[in-house]
Amino acid sequence: MKISRFLFLSIFAFLLLLVVCKQQVEVVFSPGEVMPDTDGVPVNAHGAGFLIYNDTYYMFGEHKGSGNAGYVANDGVRCYSSKNLKDWKDEGIALAVVDDESSDIAKGCILERPKVIYNEKTGKFVMWFHLELKGQGYVAARTALAVADKVTGPYTFVKSLRPCAGVWPLNFSEEQKNAEYDYAMDRWTDEGTVAVVNGMYVKRDFEGGQMSRDMTLWVDDDGKAYHIAASEENGTLHICELTDDYMDFTGKYVRVFPDANNEAPAIFKYNDKYYMISSGCTGWNPNAARLSVADSIMGEWKYLGNPCRGEKRQINTTFYSQSTYIIPVIGKENAFIYWGDRWKSSNLIDSRYIMLPILFEDGQPVLRWYDEWTMDVFE
Numbered sequence: 542m543k544i545s546r547f548l549f550l551s552i553f554a555f556l557l558l559l560v561v562c563k564q565q566v567e568v569v570f571s572p573g574e575v576m577p578d579t580d581g582v583p584v585n586a587h588g589a590g591f592l593i594y595n596d597t598y599y600m601f602g603e604h605k606g607s608g609n610a611g612y613v614a615n616d617g618v619r620c621y622s623s624k625n626l627k628d629w630k631d632e633g634i635a636l637a638v639v640d641d642e643s644s645d646i647a648k649g650c651i652l653e654r655p656k657v658i659y660n661e662k663t664g665k666f667v668m669w670f671h672l673e674l675k676g677q678g679y680v681a682a683r684t685a686l687a688v689a690d691k692v693t694g695p696y697t698f699v700k701s702l703r704p705c706a707g708v709w710p711l712n713f714s715e716e717q718k719n720a721e722y723d724y725a726m727d728r729w730t731d732e733g734t735v736a737v738v739n740g741m742y743v744k745r746d747f748e749g750g751q752m753s754r755d756m757t758l759w760v761d762d763d764g765k766a767y768h769i770a771a772s773e774e775n776g777t778l779h780i781c782e783l784t785d786d787y788m789d790f791t792g793k794y795v796r797v798f799p800d801a802n803n804e805a806p807a808i809f810k811y812n813d814k815y816y817m818i819s820s821g822c823t824g825w826n827p828n829a830a831r832l833s834v835a836d837s838i839m840g841e842w843k844y845l846g847n848p849c850r851g852e853k854r855q856i857n858t859t860f861y862s863q864s865t866y867i868i869p870v871i872g873k874e875n876a877f878i879y880w881g882d883r884w885k886s887s888n889l890i891d892s893r894y895i896m897l898p899i900l901f902e903d904g905q906p907v908l909r910w911y912d913e914w915t916m917d918v919f920e
């Protein structure tokens with residue numbers, strides 16, 4: 542009798558311990574809610590890129606000011622670190638904009654969608670980001686480079702450029718190279734559309750380099766890195782190979798989905814296939830996400846449709862968000878998290894994050910809404 546009571550109590554105590562432990566480690570994600578850092582201050586790193594280094598997630602994003610100050614960069618790129626994607630420690634400004642009007646990254650420039658990758662060969666952390674020069678709105682359409690010896694920085698600004706000057710895309714025909722255009726032609730006419738699809742802007746920007754706005758980076762299994770950006774007046778994505786040190790373009794690049802207006806590209810690899818989630822082109826307003834697939838990073842890319850499932854308004858707005866990154870979960874196979882900005886254009890600092898698990902239904906990645914979810918969803 543005594544023994545069985547002892548046994549019962551022991552089992553009860555053990556189960557209680559399990560529940561308490563699980564509660565302590567179980568991280569609950571609440572998409573769209575304010576995300577306080579470990580000091581209780583809302584995370585201020587928008588349009589973020591993520592790097593996994595030493596079993597830690599690092600988030601690099603646009604530090605926004607309040608109100609109108611949020612439209613330009615007054616601080617730079619802020620970095621946070623986390624072991625669980627929920628408790629974010631503020632690591633400070635990783636790349637600071639400068640008080641020097643002659644610098645490409647002068648205070649007041651537009652600095653968006655920073656991404657950091659680690660180069661095994663050089664031991665450097667390499668950051669690329671979308672840069673618009675101060676006072677020029679979104680005309681400059683440049684990509685820019687900064688490097689650091691430490692993951693959290695400080696990052697040193699190296700250069701900004703328009704990629705692939707003087708080189709044609711790999712998938713550009715002789716006919717396309719030789720075509721003649723009136724570059725002032727209205728892009729939104731039938732004739733304009735045909736010209737853009739055919740590569741009118743590639744030809745226009747051939748000498749000075751291709752436009753580069755919303756961007757991401759991808760490091761492939763063989764260590765080669767790629768820069769993926771909205772080019773050609775945001776009409777066409779360009780996927781460009783980077784040099785071995787990740788600090789330049791090799792000149793090998795392809796056009797993807799000419800004139801389909803893809804922005805906010807985010808990539809992940811699942812079952813030997815490359816998947817991309819991107820958005821349409823409606824500024825700060827959300828639109829329907831697009832899913833594409835390819836057997837290799839340089840393509841051919843094939844459009845698969847909208848990955849969102851749910852109510853119409855959710856599907857049409859990607860749950861009111863725009864993709865920024867897809868994070869592979871540390872220590873779990875085939876577990877990926879979609880991370881998107883829920884922009885608040887009237888006060889960008891108050892933009893929220895949507896994080897949702899990527900689910901696989903019939904082998905196809907899909908997104909569904911959860912008010913709250915935990916990593917158990919991947920089990």
Ligand code: GAL
Nearest residue numbers: 588653755804805823824825
């Ligand atoms: C979005 C883009 C953002 C930002 C915004 C400005 O389309 O994804 O990163 O550039 O436009 O209107």
